[in-house]
Amino acid sequence: MAAAAIPKVAAQFKKIAPMANRVLIKKADPVTQTKGGIVLPDQTKTRIHRGIVMAVGPGARNDSGEQIPVQVKPGDEVLLPDYGAAKVELDKDEVYFIYRETDILAKINE
Template sequence: MSQTIAKLYPLANRVVIKRAESAVRSKGGIVLPEDKKTRLLRGTVVAVGPGQVNNEGERMPLSVKVGDDVILPDYGGTKLEIDEQKDLYVFREPDILARIAQ
């Protein structure tokens, strides 16, 4: 991971996620063309914000942490391009569908 990403601090309940790479070959070994690759709905958390502040002024902690594997929605998130890193997205924590247990 580059130095710039290590210094990236999302605000509030934002989470930076690196999407998993899609398969280049099918299960049968056939090389897939670029337009037939499936969009993976998995990713790894790279950075997390401090959490949203509630009405009482208390900060609500996030349910994910750096290094967690997560399931993402089909659409959403804001794409980032930092230091030629592809597949980096910023999601709000409520938009993340699930955390994968390890």
């Protein structure tokens, strides 16, 4: 999904607002073919480790009650673990996932 499409899609997420340090993510489409033209088997298509941040919560609170802001923002591309997300279906076609910010492995800076 292009970064330019993020503001249009972000309006849809006013219905869902992640709480605390939660992040709403749209997983990237699985790669079906390598750059060299090799078609990948279905087993490799099921594991998607990249996603685009669609919405973020306000952040968690520390022991003294101060709010710690989330380190990612809508439009960021991130690396994700295999497990640990809650699946959310907003439309029949659109599936999103909610992760804790601490579960996100890395932010991709390209």
